[in-house]
Amino acid sequence: MAAIFQGVGAAATLSSSPSNSFVPKKFLTSPRRSFCVRKVPSSVVVRSDGSVNFDLNSKSRRAQQLVANAVATKADSSAASSSSNPGHELLLFEALREGLEEEMERDPCVCVMGEDVGHYGGSYKVTKDLAKKFGDLRVLDTPIAENSFTGMGIGAAMTGLRPVVEGMNMGFLLLAFNQISNNCGMLHYTSGGQFTIPIVIRGPGGVGRQLGAEHSQRLESYFQSIPGIQMVACSTPYNAKGLMKAAIRSENPVILFEHVLLYNLKERIPDEDYICNLEEAEMVRPGEHVTILTYSRMRYHVMQAAKTLVNKGYDPEVIDIRSLKPFDLYTIGNSVKKTHRVVIVEECMRTGGIGASLTAAITENFNDYLDAPIMCLSSQDVPTPYAGTLEEWTVVQPAQIVTAVEQLCQ
Amino acid sequence: MATAFSAAKFTAQPFPLNPASTTSHDSSIVFAKPTSLFLGSTRKLRLTSYSKFNLSRRSGTVDAVSDVVKQKKSKSSPSLLITKEEGLELYEDLVLGRAFEDMCAQMYYRGKMFGFVHLYNGQEAVSTGFIKLLKQQDSVVSTYRDHVHALSKGVPARAVMSELFGKTTGCCRGQGGSMHMFSREHNVLGGFAFIGEGIPVATGAAFTSKYKREVLKEADCDHVTLAFFGDGTCNNGQFFECLNMAALWKLPIVFVVENNLWAIGMSHLRATSDPHIYKKGPAFGMPGIHVDGMDVLKVREVAKEAIGRARRGEGPTLVECETYRFRGHSLADPDELRDPAEKAHYAARDPITALKKYLIENSLASEAELKTIEKKIDEVVEDAVEFADESPVPARSQLLENVFADPKGFGIGPDGRYRCEDPKFTEGTAHV
Numbered sequence: 001m002a003a004i005f006q007g008v009g010a011a012a013t014l015s016s017s018p019s020n021s022f023v024p025k026k027f028l029t030s031p032r033r034s035f036c037v038r039k040v041p042s043s044v045v046v047r048s049d050g051s052v053n054f055d056l057n058s059k060s061r062r063a064q065q066l067v068a069n070a071v072a073t074k075a076d077s078s079a080a081s082s083s084s085n086p087g088h089e090l091l092l093f094e095a096l097r098e099g100l101e102e103e104m105e106r107d108p109c110v111c112v113m114g115e116d117v118g119h120y121g122g123s124y125k126v127t128k129d130l131a132k133k134f135g136d137l138r139v140l141d142t143p144i145a146e147n148s149f150t151g152m153g154i155g156a157a158m159t160g161l162r163p164v165v166e167g168m169n170m171g172f173l174l175l176a177f178n179q180i181s182n183n184c185g186m187l188h189y190t191s192g193g194q195f196t197i198p199i200v201i202r203g204p205g206g207v208g209r210q211l212g213a214e215h216s217q218r219l220e221s222y223f224q225s226i227p228g229i230q231m232v233a234c235s236t237p238y239n240a241k242g243l244m245k246a247a248i249r250s251e252n253p254v255i256l257f258e259h260v261l262l263y264n265l266k267e268r269i270p271d272e273d274y275i276c277n278l279e280e281a282e283m284v285r286p287g288e289h290v291t292i293l294t295y296s297r298m299r300y301h302v303m304q305a306a307k308t309l310v311n312k313g314y315d316p317e318v319i320d321i322r323s324l325k326p327f328d329l330y331t332i333g334n335s336v337k338k339t340h341r342v343v344i345v346e347e348c349m350r351t352g353g354i355g356a357s358l359t360a361a362i363t364e365n366f367n368d369y370l371d372a373p374i375m376c377l378s379s380q381d382v383p384t385p386y387a388g389t390l391e392e393w394t395v396v397q398p399a400q401i402v403t404a405v406e407q408l409c410q
Numbered sequence: 411m412a413t414a415f416s417a418a419k420f421t422a423q424p425f426p427l428n429p430a431s432t433t434s435h436d437s438s439i440v441f442a443k444p445t446s447l448f449l450g451s452t453r454k455l456r457l458t459s460y461s462k463f464n465l466s467r468r469s470g471t472v473d474a475v476s477d478v479v480k481q482k483k484s485k486s487s488p489s490l491l492i493t494k495e496e497g498l499e500l501y502e503d504l505v506l507g508r509a510f511e512d513m514c515a516q517m518y519y520r521g522k523m524f525g526f527v528h529l530y531n532g533q534e535a536v537s538t539g540f541i542k543l544l545k546q547q548d549s550v551v552s553t554y555r556d557h558v559h560a561l562s563k564g565v566p567a568r569a570v571m572s573e574l575f576g577k578t579t580g581c582c583r584g585q586g587g588s589m590h591m592f593s594r595e596h597n598v599l600g601g602f603a604f605i606g607e608g609i610p611v612a613t614g615a616a617f618t619s620k621y622k623r624e625v626l627k628e629a630d631c632d633h634v635t636l637a638f639f640g641d642g643t644c645n646n647g648q649f650f651e652c653l654n655m656a657a658l659w660k661l662p663i664v665f666v667v668e669n670n671l672w673a674i675g676m677s678h679l680r681a682t683s684d685p686h687i688y689k690k691g692p693a694f695g696m697p698g699i700h701v702d703g704m705d706v707l708k709v710r711e712v713a714k715e716a717i718g719r720a721r722r723g724e725g726p727t728l729v730e731c732e733t734y735r736f737r738g739h740s741l742a743d744p745d746e747l748r749d750p751a752e753k754a755h756y757a758a759r760d761p762i763t764a765l766k767k768y769l770i771e772n773s774l775a776s777e778a779e780l781k782t783i784e785k786k787i788d789e790v791v792e793d794a795v796e797f798a799d800e801s802p803v804p805a806r807s808q809l810l811e812n813v814f815a816d817p818k819g820f821g822i823g824p825d826g827r828y829r830c831e832d833p834k835f836t837e838g839t840a841h842v
């Protein structure tokens with residue numbers, strides 16, 4: 001079983017220790033190197049349009065280059081793509097901080113509120129040193145009162161500020177559900193459009209490394225029905241920074257889902273200003289045989305499975321949906337029309353998760369293009385157990401993805 | 411902080427409910443008959459102790475009003491509390507609140523408005539007493555009993571009535587309803603259906619005011635926020651959490667408790683371990699004041715102090731107004747639990763009658779002038795009903811508007827275009 005991540009928090013390291021036999025040992029990466037999947041030792045191509053291409057062989061690379069440009073998201077490709085600009089390397093939590101810092105410099109109304117965001121720098125260091133730079137009022141350490149400080153953020157947003165509210169762990173935002181559902185989502189409508197709520201609510205969620213049930217929740221499934229909010233999930237340093245900036249600039253309330261285990265991903269990102277479109281999905285790996293839709297951490301399980309699948313002769317198309325609400329039906333639809341087979345891989349529970357909604361949306365819109373029923377791989381409807389082995393079996397693992405694709409494509 | 415604590419000491423002394431009792435944790439109070447406590451209340455505005463609080467303030471500004479009142483009271487002619495102009499303004503606002511709510515009841519029973527409608531009859535002194543001291547840029551946050559707060563703040567009666575009728579000319583385009591009165595122009599930040607959920611929003615508005623002054627360097631920004639809520643809300647977590655945050659950061663906010671003793675059918679005394687809500691202020695480091703909420707002049711005096719404090723940057727205040735609603739919790743409430751004697755007691759302390767008496771006795775206004783005002787208000791309310799009646803209901807095309815400030819939030823459709831560009835969208839027939 002490939003244990004891709006170990007440890008949590010700022011000290012988390014990223015390593016890949018595959019257990020299935022045909023993955024050569026050279027795929028073991030040392031902690032500080034970026035996660036990559038490769039057959040031959042060529043570099044990971046992080047394209048300026050944001051897609052990460054896994055360089056398998058020169059022929060498919062060329063094909064990828066052509067295809068990647070065709071499906072590149074508009075906002076991403078608007079970022080300067082001059083090859084003379086080397087960009088800079090950083091970790092995902094640093095990318096989030098960079099995005100936040102740039103927006104705070106750009107607009108003095110942008111402020112941060114949350115527990116331990118100020119002097120402590122954030123429990124995952126996303127707001128490190130921001131309080132020193134911007135002051136205690138702009139990076140506000142709140143008491144432990146999620147419902148009230150989220151409501152406070154909403155009141156501040158209604159009266160002209162642009163707060164970024166951090167939930168120390170997304171699960172804690174369950175306490176803020178009243179404010180998020182009633183006020184965040186609805187006030188623009190019930191006030192007849194008089195008040196906008198340009199708030200960003202962000203924080204780490206998802207299943208970590210033996211964090212226990214309450215710290216391993218996936219709140220995207222609970223919040224998805226709330227009208228009036230948008231939900232996005234970041235998965236790479238590039239889209240983390242881009243989505244953070246886009247979310248802050250958006251006039252709508254946006255919930256940005258980060259993942260506890262992804263904070264130490266390293267990537268080279270452009271130096272220049274860019275945003276990632278909030279409503280668009282990201283083409284990770286173009287392919288022909290099957291569409292795999294995923295988001296957040298499961299993207300990496302999928303890419304690991306993709307490696308295996310390619311070896312077995314399959315050509316999966318991997319899309320990181322990024323926008324959990326609303327779905328980018330264009331990118332998804334184009335893919336379905338091409339491959340006619342869909343596998344959804346998510347970390348949400350089976351019942352009422354993002355995958356369930358996505359299955360419904362695809363069936364409604366693209367049923368005629370499907371050659372087989374949609375396969376949705378979700379976590380088990382189980383409170384995440386503490387024991388490592390049990391925890392592994394609650395979430396979807398690469399081997400399961402491989403099996404699902406093989407089943408679907410036979 | 412020393413100021414707040416000296417005030418805290420003041421309000422920590424037990425407020426004598428009746429001459430015989432001196433301790434507030436006396437169990438006999440908790441188990442006393444619900445009505446005995448507040449019938450014939452002996453609570454007076456504690457001007458003497460209050461002015462002690464004024465003098466001990468370190469800010470250097472001594473508010474002379476309370477001292478003046480204290481002096482005048484000893485001469486037993488407090489006629490300088492308001493000028494004639496102010497008196498008429500207050501009277502008009504009280505009458506507007508009452509007439510409007512009475513008309514709402516009529517309209518409801520005629521089938522012009524539906525759902526939950528919560529009327530403010532009897533509590534007008536609190537709204538008028540506080541809100542008439544505010545500037546336009548100050549904010550008001552209320553609960554579902556918000557019609558009169560909106561009216562006092564300046565939202566036209568037409569807009570409120572239309573909103574209640576669910577017409578597109580309503581202040582929220584008919585999308586909010588009775589419990590969600592909003593006005594950007596007059597800074598009415600709602601109108602909330604769940605109790606307690608408006609208090610953090612008010613705290614946020616106060617935070618913005620402080621932020622504007624300290625971060626955005628708008629030195630003259632002294633906007634104050636008033637949060638109105640009831641006795642039931644004072645047992646809710648959001649209340650306490652916001653008292654803490656407001657005091658911690660010295661936010662320019664006043665927490666106004668409209669203690670009408672009843673949360674639907676739940677008596678305040680049956681729900682609260684210590685029914686003295688004003689005492690909860692000092693526990694968080696802010697002054698807690700109790701005032702007779704049926705007397706608009708007393709409310710106004712306390713409001714001046716509290717709003718002044720907030721404006722000067724001295725932080726929040728908790729004001730408990732002892733008041734009463736003459737009607738049931740909502741128009742659907744049969745109101746069977748309340749003792750008729752209690753109702754009669756408070757009916758005798760009707761704020762409108764009291765102010766009328768005051769104005770006439772102190773020769774600030776004549777009967778005729780007051781009658782003119784009442785007639786004028788009747789016309790305003792009639793006009794509001796007519797306007798609302800004649801206004802159009804929202805068209806289908808309005809259904810999907812205002813869900814998002816940026817309608818791109820509906821996402822990208824299968825054809826690659828944003829869904830909001832779909833013509834069915836603007837027609838309101840698209841399925842989102």
